[in-house]
Amino acid sequence: NAGVMQNPRHLVRRRGQEARLRCSPMKGHSHVYWYRQLPEEGLKFMVYLQKENIIDESGMPKERFSAEFPKEGPSILRIQQVVRGDSAAYFCASSPPTKSYEQYFGPGTRLTVT
Amino acid sequence: AQRVTQPEKLLSVFKGAPVELKCNYSYSGSPELFWYVQYSRQRLQLLLRHISRESIKGFTADLNKGETSFHLKKPFAQEEDSAMYYCALSGGNFNKFYFGSGTKLNVKP
Numbered sequence: 001n002a003g004v005m006q007n008p009r010h011l012v013r014r015r016g017q018e019a020r021l022r023c024s025p026m027k028g029h030s031h032v033y034w035y036r037q038l039p040e041e042g043l044k045f046m047v048y049l050q051k052e053n054i055i056d057e058s059g060m061p062k063e064r065f066s067a068e069f070p071k072e073g074p075s076i077l078r079i080q081q082v083v084r085g086d087s088a089a090y091f092c093a094s095s096p097p098t099k100s101y102e103q104y105f106g107p108g109t110r111l112t113v114t
Numbered sequence: 115a116q117r118v119t120q121p122e123k124l125l126s127v128f129k130g131a132p133v134e135l136k137c138n139y140s141y142s143g144s145p146e147l148f149w150y151v152q153y154s155r156q157r158l159q160l161l162l163r164h165i166s167r168e169s170i171k172g173f174t175a176d177l178n179k180g181e182t183s184f185h186l187k188k189p190f191a192q193e194e195d196s197a198m199y200y201c202a203l204s205g206g207n208f209n210k211f212y213f214g215s216g217t218k219l220n221v222k223p
Contacts, residue, residue, distance in 0.1 A: 003157070033211065042118070042200060042213040043158075056209040091158070100208040101146060105158040 002026075004094050004106035005074075012112045013082045021077040021109045025094030032075040033103060034067055037089045049075060050097075082113045116141050118203050120214035127191050128222050135186040135217045137175075137201030145203050147177055147184040150213075152198040161186075161199070171195070191221045 005024040013019050025032050030051050035043040045059040049069035060067065064082075069075040079086055089110050093103035117140040127133050139145060147164040162170045164177040164184060175186045184201060201214040 035213075040123075040215070042120075042215040043202075043211075045210050045212065048209050058210065093158075095208075101148070101163065101204065102160060103211070107157055 004092060004104050006090075006092055006106035006109050008109060009107060010110050010112070012114060014114055015083055016081050019079040019082050019086070019111055019113075021079075021090050021092075021111070022074040023077070023092035023094075023106055024074040025092075026096075026104055028096060029094035029104070030097045031095045031100050032069050033093045033095075034075070034077050035091045035093070037091060037108075043091060046077070079111075082111075084113050087111055087113045116203065116212050118201050118212050118214040120199075120201055120217050122217045123215070124218045124220065126220045126222060129193055130190050133188050133191040133195070133219065133221075135199050135201075135219065137184045137186065137214060139182050139184065139201070139203050139212075141182075141203055141205075141212075143205055146206060146208070147175070148202040148204070148211075149173070149175055149184075149186050150200040150202055152200070154197070158200070191219075193221045193223055195219060196221045 007022050032049045034046040037043050047060050047067045048056040064080045066078045089108045091108045093105045095103050119138045149161040150158050151161045152158045173188045177184050198216050198218050200216045202211050204211045
């Protein structure tokens with residue numbers, strides 16, 4: 001099992017462009033969490049998804065951010081019209097359906113907005 | 115408001131010394147508490163969960179609801195314990211997790 005995969009590992013976008021971050025959960029895991037980490041801060045919860053469903057998106061900014069976890073393929077975190085303040089490390093974690101407390105983290109995607 | 119506080123950004127101890135990483139929380143319901151660890155150049159990984167009451171790599175943590183604390187302890191620190199440690203909290207449905215800002219533990223030889 002390769003573990004949780006995230007790509008790209010580094011992403012540079014100009015202000016106003018779109019950023020798409022991908023997360024492939026571990027095999028057999030149907031739950032995905034997205035987190036954002038600013039420098040010197042802890043992980044901030046953004047959204048929790050199960051296959052084809054958003055369960056809790058209370059940590060997502062109301063505008064420009066969206067997430068999906070389709071039946072097939074990776075989970076996608078999409079940031080439209082990026083601004084400098086979106087620069088951060090974005091982590092995803094997956095968990096098995098019977099142990100949703102047991103999160104396995106990906107290596108993160110570092111987004112830099114210039 | 116739900117919050118996890120780790121008051122120490124950096125904790126340095128000598129090998130063989132006891133170590134305690136502090137974690138305090140604020141939560142309106144019945145919390146589930148966790149400690150996560152990130153070793154250098156590795157991913158964040160679960161270290162222990164309060165409800166399991168296990169000792170992992172010599173570390174233990176007791177949930178003190180009266181003091182709303184979940185401090186991580188080890189009686190004799192080893193150099194390989196040097197890492198970032200994060201305290202985390204969730205409700206019983208695990209829909210959402212709150213992380214502290216982390217404590218960097220440095221165990222000196």
